[in-house]
Each structure stands twice: as structure tokens, then as C-alpha cells.
Amino acid sequence: xxxxxxxxxxxxxxxxxxxxxxxxxxxxxxxxxxxxxxxxxxxxxxxxxxxxxxxxxxxxxxxxxxxxxxxxxxxxxxxxxxxxxxxxxxxxxxxxxxxxxxxxxxxxxxxxxxxxxxxxxxxxxxxxxxxxxxxxxxxxxxxxxxxxxxxxxxxxxxxxxxxxxxxxxxxxxxxxxxxxxxxxxxxxxxxxxxxxxxxxxxxxxxxxxxxxxxxxxxxxxxxxxxxxxxxxxxxxxxxxxxxxxxxxxxxxxxxxxxxxxxxxxxxxxxxxxxxxxxxxxxxxxxxxxxxxxxxxxxxxxxxxxxxxxxxxxxxxxxxxxxxxxxxxxxxxxxxxxxxxxxxxxxxxxxxxxxxxxxxxxxxxxxxxxxxxxxxxxxxxxxxxxxxxxxxxxxxx
Amino acid sequence: xxxxxxxxxxxxxxxxxxxxxxxxxxxxxxxxxxxxxxxxxxxxxxxxxxxxxxxxxxxxxxxxxxxxxxxxxxxxxxxxxxxxxxxxxxxxxxxxxxxxxxxxxxxxxxxxxxxxxxxxxxxxxxxxxxxxxxxxxxxxxxxxxxxxxxxxxxxxxxxxxxxxxxxxxxxxxxxxxxxxxxxxxxxxxxxxxxxxxxxxxxxxxxxxxxxxxxxxxxxxxxxxxxxxxxxxxxxxxxxxxxxxxxxxxxxxxxxxxxxxxxxxxxxxxxxxxxxxxxxxxxxxxxxxxxxxxxxxxxxxxxxxxxxxxxxxxxxxxxxxxxxxxxxxxxxxxxxxxxxxxxxxxxxxxxxxxxxxxxxxxxxxxxxxxxxxxxxxxxxxxxxxxxxxxxxxxxxx
DNA sequence: CTGAAAGCGCTAACAC
DNA sequence: GTGTTAGCGCTTTCAG
Numbered sequence: 086x087x088x089x090x091x092x093x094x095x096x097x098x099x100x101x102x103x104x105x106x107x108x109x110x111x112x113x114x115x116x117x118x119x120x121x122x123x124x125x126x127x128x129x130x131x132x133x134x135x136x137x138x139x140x141x142x143x144x145x146x147x148x149x150x151x152x153x154x155x156x157x158x159x160x161x162x163x164x165x166x167x168x169x170x171x172x173x174x175x176x177x178x179x180x181x182x183x184x185x186x187x188x189x190x191x192x193x194x195x196x197x198x199x200x201x202x203x204x205x206x207x208x209x210x211x212x213x214x215x216x217x218x219x220x221x222x223x224x225x226x227x228x229x230x231x232x233x234x235x236x237x238x239x240x241x242x243x244x245x246x247x248x249x250x251x252x253x254x255x256x257x258x259x260x261x262x263x264x265x266x267x268x269x270x271x272x273x274x275x276x277x278x279x280x281x282x283x284x285x286x287x288x289x290x291x292x293x294x295x296x297x298x299x300x301x302x303x304x305x306x307x308x309x310x311x312x313x314x315x316x317x318x319x320x321x322x323x324x325x326x327x328x329x330x331x332x333x334x335x336x337x338x339x340x341x342x343x344x345x346x347x348x349x350x351x352x353x354x355x356x357x358x359x360x361x362x363x364x365x366x367x368x369x370x371x372x373x374x375x376x377x378x379x380x381x382x383x384x385x386x387x388x389x390x391x392x393x394x395x396x397x398x399x400x401x402x403x404x405x406x407x408x409x410x411x412x413x414x415x416x417x418x419x420x421x422x423x424x425x426x427x428x429x430x431x432x433x434x435x436x437x438x439x440x441x442x443x444x445x446x447x448x449x450x451x452x453x454x455x456x457x458x459x460x461x462x463x464x465x466x467x468x469x470x471x472x473x474x475x476x477x478x479x480x481x
Numbered sequence: 482x483x484x485x486x487x488x489x490x491x492x493x494x495x496x497x498x499x500x501x502x503x504x505x506x507x508x509x510x511x512x513x514x515x516x517x518x519x520x521x522x523x524x525x526x527x528x529x530x531x532x533x534x535x536x537x538x539x540x541x542x543x544x545x546x547x548x549x550x551x552x553x554x555x556x557x558x559x560x561x562x563x564x565x566x567x568x569x570x571x572x573x574x575x576x577x578x579x580x581x582x583x584x585x586x587x588x589x590x591x592x593x594x595x596x597x598x599x600x601x602x603x604x605x606x607x608x609x610x611x612x613x614x615x616x617x618x619x620x621x622x623x624x625x626x627x628x629x630x631x632x633x634x635x636x637x638x639x640x641x642x643x644x645x646x647x648x649x650x651x652x653x654x655x656x657x658x659x660x661x662x663x664x665x666x667x668x669x670x671x672x673x674x675x676x677x678x679x680x681x682x683x684x685x686x687x688x689x690x691x692x693x694x695x696x697x698x699x700x701x702x703x704x705x706x707x708x709x710x711x712x713x714x715x716x717x718x719x720x721x722x723x724x725x726x727x728x729x730x731x732x733x734x735x736x737x738x739x740x741x742x743x744x745x746x747x748x749x750x751x752x753x754x755x756x757x758x759x760x761x762x763x764x765x766x767x768x769x770x771x772x773x774x775x776x777x778x779x780x781x782x783x784x785x786x787x788x789x790x791x792x793x794x795x796x797x798x799x800x801x802x803x804x805x806x807x808x809x810x811x812x813x814x815x816x817x818x819x820x821x822x823x824x825x826x827x828x829x830x831x832x833x834x835x836x837x838x839x840x841x842x843x844x845x846x847x848x849x850x851x852x853x854x855x856x857x858x859x860x861x862x863x864x865x866x867x868x869x870x871x872x873x874x875x876x877x
Numbered sequence: 878c879t880g881a882a883a884g885c886g887c888t889a890a891c892a893c
Numbered sequence: 894g895t896g897t898t899a900g901c902g903c904t905t906t907c908a909g
Binding site for chain 1: 885886887888889
Binding site: 140141191192193194195197198201203205212213214216219220222223226230235236238239240253254255256257258259280281282283366395421422425426427 | 593599615616618622635651676821
């Protein structure tokens with residue numbers, strides 16, 4: 086059963102071209118992720134019966150109109166809570182009963198064509214695989230779903246071309262609005278959509294030269310608080326591992342770091358700043374090594390994000406430098422699972438779920454479900470989370 | 482700027498009720514996640530200009546028909562690659578040029594109403610926040626998106642009632658098909674949808690008494706391999722922390738454990754099995770404690786999932802028992818970030834991205850974009866990942 | 878090869 | 894109160 090044959094096992098059905106092709110796909114899969122060798126074969130069992138691909142016709146307003154002997158529009162009215170009051174109670178009840186009995190479900194896409202409201206919103210994120218986005222999505226969903234909105238989520242991979250294509254994809258599907266998480270710095274496609282009157286809210290980043298409402302975290306406050314914390318522990322020489330400068334967070338946090346250092350009178354040379362190309366452990370490690378080799382002395386590293394911090398700690402460990410005893414390291418975001426990793430990282434918690442919920446509420450306002458005037462800028466509070474990766478400065 | 486006022490700061494705009502309400506929401510947010518105290522106020526800056534909520538009319542086929550002096554149907558034909566060949570080349574070119582110039586984008590909603598194909602699929606997952614699902618989603622997207630499909634993702638939270646409502650939500654939106662990740666064991670709503678002719682594929686679990694194609698991982702093989710690995714290390718007394726028995730994975734893995742233990746001649750008492758209510762570290766810890774207190778001797782714990790294993794290791798550490806020196810612990814799934822946690826967990830890697838891609842391909846086949854005969858069962862291979870949490874049995 | 882016309886399922890003016 | 898009518902934007906016969 087689990088021998089290295091590389092041949093799909095079938096119970097019924099004939100070997101058609103499509104089967105061959107399908108199986109070829111599986112082989113490709115196995116090959117591509119070549120972590121997996123041929124120890125197991127992919128097993129497939131065939132369904133003998135040809136799938137009856139006949140979509141059972143849904144019951145429509147017309148059906149229930151015929152059933153109850155009234156006009157479609159009456160049915161429509163009786164079924165819409167907003168217009169039901171204009172209908173004789175008995176008739177309305179009869180109609181509702183029939184609808185129930187026939188299992189009527191409104192066809193939102195037909196309704197959408199008529200009303201120009203699909204009750205669907207688009208959500209653009211860089212990559213769902215990045216752990217900070219799922220909570221944001223749940224936050225968005227938590228306010229939109231109860232109101233009957235569904236969301237189409239797309240991953241931009243932070244690629245300009247892909248992103249602009251996806252904006253079009255969403256518009257083609259007639260979304261009522263778009264929540265854009267981590268838009269690019271200058272973002273013509275989303276700006277154009279907004280100009281065309283499509284409600285748009287951005288999260289984590291502001292689109293320059295636009296009046297698109299945005300919600301961001303108090304990056305500045307987070308950095309300041311973290312720096313104050315380090316200073317209180319006696320640290321004076323503090324290095325920074327900055328994030329990618331083409332991403333909002335990377336840029337904002339670096340700026341905040343420089344400013345706050347100056348304000349605290351700790352302004353150092355730029356040799357105590359290393360900039361990562363990506364928010365990745367590996368980059369954090371490299372940057373930490375660069376900092377160590379620069380010769381610039383420091384007793385703490387403030388990192389622009391948790392993953393960079395994790396990498397930095399790894400680099401220190403490899404050189405036999407203890408964190409936090411010799412060098413304190415801090416992160417940003419408070420991503421999930423952080424408390425399982427030793428030493429537990431001191432970091433800045435950003436609101437994830439709430440950020441999503443807030444953006445969603447803004448979008449609703451834009452959609453006219455409430456305010457007709459909407460805040461341009463919303464800054465969400467952050468919170469310092471002190472754990473084990475920071476300690477009193479050794480010579481402080 | 483960052484004082485504890487609790488009052489939103491505004492630049493322009495008047496304090497209307499809606500503003501007050503919106504701000505009340507923010508306060509609620511802050512309150513609810515009361516991890517965040519009043520150290521920072523939420524700042525909002527108001528956009529003075531009332532948003533012009535006039536959706537610019539999109540250009541339609543009619544527009545470009547008028548522009549080029551031909552009939553809408555001709556335009557429709559000229560713009561569809563499949564029917565373009567039936568059009569005089571010059572006319573077709575003129576039409577395409579006009580479409581380009583006017584920035585024409587087909588209205589998929591309208592097309593969908595006509596053709597009954599929305600080029601949208603529904604994807605149901607328990608919870609996007611669970612790290613194993615995002616890669617699955619990317620896998621699905623990787624095959625569907627290039628073909629022009631968008632997906633509506635919904636979180637069921639594994640609640641029956643919610644799940645069945647969401648199936649309806651998806652159907653109302655006219656999705657062409659549904660990929661259901663971790664459906665419930667007996668799942669009337671999705672079964673009904675499938676019976677009604679809606680293409681459905683399930684991932685991770687089979688819906689009983691149905692002909693719904695499903696793709697699952699080789700749970701059995703994974704457990705067997707892990708057990709063989711432990712046996713090779715000299716372990717004979719092996720405990721199991723099982724997952725929730727109402728979830729496919731929990732149930733399958735427990736059954737596989739029992740069977741494989743028997744096959745290896747290691748069959749133990751049921752006192753060496755503890756069952757978690759949820760796949761959560763906390764539960765893993767509790768179960769490990771139960772096992773230790775049971776008095777049943779063991780030198781290894783095979784856990785139904787990584788998170789349980791992480792919890793178990795935590796429990797051991799608290800009691801001063803070293804993993805892996807004294808007791809080996811193993812996981813399942815190989816979730817992201819596992820290699821950052823010490824000791825690095827020995828586990829079974831399941832295909833995540835590929836599983837999604839495979840399910841998507843099956844759905845495509847069901848949609849008629851290929852085969853008309855589709856495998857009922859597809860079992861994906863798994864791979865043993867040996868890291869640091871397993872070691873030779875101390876007295877072995 | 879192209880135009881005319883019907884209609885997908887629903888909503889919303891406007892009559893009566 | 895309820896029926897009539899006219900589309901939303903597109904596809905797809907059916908004529909010519």
C-alpha cells in the first residue's frame with residue numbers, strides 16, 4: 086500500500102487522459118517540495134460514478150410568486166424586512182411561509198446587479214502567511230460579517246504589478262469597498278479606485294497625496310516607550326536593527342528611533358543602525374553580526390520587529406553573548422507564539438484584531454451605514470510588554 | 482499629544498453624533514482589550530471634506546458600442562477571446578482599442594447573472610488564526626487565482642450552526658464551488674449543498690455518507706513512522722496525547738497510534754493515552770501532567786499535534802524532567818516557527834501548500850475545467866522531521 | 878459576420 | 894396594498 090511505486094492506485098474508473106494529467110500534477114507537487122521523497126506514494130481512490138454536474142435550480146422570487154398567486158414584486162417586498170410593513174400581514178405571512186417551504190434564498194448577485202451593492206468587500210494583504218495578518222482579518226470579519234458582508238481576501242506579496250491587478254479583480258467583482266493592509270507608499274491603483282468613488286480604507290500605511298482614511302499603530306509611541314524602558318534599565322548605547330525602508334513600519338520605526346534617541350540625548354552615530362532588507366530572522370541575524378563587527382559599542386538592540394529580534398538573539402547566542410545579561414534585545418508587534426520562545430522577548434504589542442475592526446468600521450461609515458464624515462487618520466495605541474530579553478545594563 | 486485624556490483630537494469637522502459614536506467604539510476597543518490602559522489616547526484626525534460618495538460610472542459594453550458604432554453583442558464577442566475569431570479583424574481591433582481607451586473592465590457580476598458562473602469559490606476554514614491554514618489558502622490561491630478565480634474565505638470556528646449559515650452565505654453569493662477545510666464529521670449543510678449539485682471538495686476530513694471528494698494527509702503513515710523512529714531509539718513504553726476526538730485529525734491519529742502500537746507489539750494500556758479537548762499548549766501541559774500522575778511508566782510521548790507537544794515539554798520542564806534526555810516528545814504538523822523553539826521539536830511534516838493546491842485542482846475538475854471523472858480520495862504523503870526533542874531511550 | 882431581442886433574478890419607480 | 898414596467902450589464906440564441 087505504501088510502497089515506492091509512484092503509481093496511483095485506483096479502484097474504479099478508467100485511465101483517461103485527464104487522470105494521467107491529474108496524476109502528473111501530484112508528481113509535480115511531490116517533486117517541487119522535494120523535501121518529500123518517494124517513501125510514500127500518493128494514493129488516490131476513484132469515484133466510479135460520474136459526477137452529476139447538474140446544478141439544481143434554486144427557487145426564485147418567481148417560483149414563490151407562482152406558488153402564492155401574487156406578483157414577484159410583492160414577494161420581494163414581503164421578504165425584505167424594510168418594505169414588509171407595506172404588505173397586508175396575512176399575505177406577507179403566506180409569502181414567508183412559502184419561501185420557507187421552498188427553501189428560498191435570495192440571489193445576492195442578481196440583487197447586486199440591480200442595486201450596485203454586493204455586500205462584499207475586498208481585503209488586500211501582503212501575505213496571509215505572515216502571522217500578524219490573520220488576527221487583523223478576524224477583526225475585520227468580526228464587524229463586517231454580522232452585517233451580512235462577505236470579504237474577498239487577496240495576497241499582494243507586496244508586488245506593485247500584482248497589487249494593481251488585484252485591485253481590478255476586486256472591482257470587477259463589484260466589491261462595495263476595499264480595506265488595504267500595507268498598501269505601497271505611492272499606490273496609483275488604489276488611489277485611482279478611491280478617486281473613482283470606491284470606498285477605501287488603508288491599514289498600517291497611509292497612501293501619500295490622497296484623502297484615503299487610514300488607521301495605523303502608534304509606532305512612534307511604541308519606540309519611545311521601549312527606549313524609555315531601556316534607558317531606565319541603564320542602557321545608554323542602543324543599537325537599532327531597522328526594517329525594510331520601503332515598508333511603512335520599517336520606515337516609521339527607524340524615524341521614530343532616531344528622533345526619540347535624540348530627544349533622550351542618546352543620539353548615536355549611524356553606525357549603530359543596521360537596516361534589514363526583509364522582516365526575517367535571517368536578516369536579523371546578519372544585521373546583528375554587522376553591528377557587532379562595526380566596533381560601535383552597545384548594550385542593547387532595539388529591533389524594528391520581533392522576527393528581526395529573534396534572529397539577533399540567535400546571532401548573539403552563536404557568539405556566546407548572553408541575552409539579556411550582556412546585551413538586551415527588544416522586538417515589536419508581539420506576534421503569536423512569542424511566549425514559547427526563550428528568552429521571552431520584550432516587545433511592543435500592537436493591536437491586531439482591533440486594528441482590523443477599526444478599519445472595518447471606518448469602511449462601513451464610508452459605505453454610508455453611519456457617519457457621512459469620516460476620520461482621515463486613526464492612530465491605535467500600543468502597549469509595552471516587558472518579558473525576559475531585557476535586563477539592567479551590565480555596567481549601568 | 483499622548484496624554485491620558487481619552488478625548489479624540491480633531492483638526493477639522495464638527496462633533497456630530499456619528500463622531501461621538503465612532504469614538505465610543507474606539508473606547509470600547511480600548512476597554513475590551515483591557516491589556517491596554519489609558520497611557521495613550523486614541524488619536525483621530527478628521528477629514529474636513531465630506532466624502533464625495535459618488536461612484537463614478539464604469540464604462541460598459543454599451544458605452545463602447547456607442548463609441549465604435551456597432552452593436553453591444555458585437556462588442557461582447559470582440560472582447561471575448563473565445564468568440565473573437567467570428568469577428569472581422571479590423572472591427573475587433575477597433576473595438577479593443579476603444580475598450581482600452583475607455584478603460585473598460587467587464588462586470589463579472591452581470592456576466593455571472595447571465596452565465597451562472599461567478600468565477601468565485603468559497604473556502605471554509607475553522608480559523609484563519611490557526612497557523613496551519615494560511616499556507617493551505619496560499620496553495621488554493623496558487624492554482625485558482627491564475628485562472629481568474631477569486632475566493633471568499635470564511636471562518637467557521639468549528640461551530641455547526643455558524644458553519645451551516647456560512648454555507649448559505651456562500652451559496653447566496655453564487656460561488657461556483659466550495660473547498661471545505663476541516664468539515665465536521667457529519668455535515669448536513671455541506672452535504673446538502675453537494676447534493677444540490679454544487680461542486681464541493683473537503684480537505685483534512687471526509688464527510689461521511691457522501692460522495693464528496695476529499696484530500697487528507699497520510700496521518701496513519703505519519704504516526705507509524707514516528708513510532709518506528711521512537712522504537713529505533715529504544716523506546717518501548719510510549720504514551721500518547723491525543724487531540725480532540727470530534728476533529729478528524731485527533732480521531733485519526735489516535736486510531737493510528739493504537740493500531741501501530743499493536744502492530745509493533747508495544748500495545749499498552751489506555752492509561753498511557755490522555756485526550757486533549759483542544760489543540761492547545763495548555764491542554765498539552767495538562768495531559769502531560771495527567772500522564773505523569775497516572776503512574777504508568779513511559780519514556781516517550783507521541784503527541785497528536787505540535788502545540789500539544791509544546792505544552793507537554795513545558796510541563797516536563799516544570800517538573801525538572803529533561804526533554805529529550807529523560808523523556809522524548811514528538812509533534813505533528815511541523816507548524817511554522819517550530820525551529821525557533823527549544824528543544825527543536827521532532828515532528829511529522831504535513832503538506833500544507835500542496836494540500837490546498839490539490840484540493841483546488843480537484844475542484845477545478847469538478848467545475849468541468851478538465852476531467853469529468855474525479856478521484857474520491859486523495860491521500861497526501863507526510864514526512865518525518867527529526868530534530869532535537871527525541872533521543873535514545875535512557876534505559877534502552 | 879453582425880444586429881435584434883430575450884432574459885439571468887432582482888429592485889424600484891410608478892400606476893391603480 | 895399590490896401589480897406593472899423597466900431595467901442593472903452581460904451573454905446568447907436566432908435572424909439576416
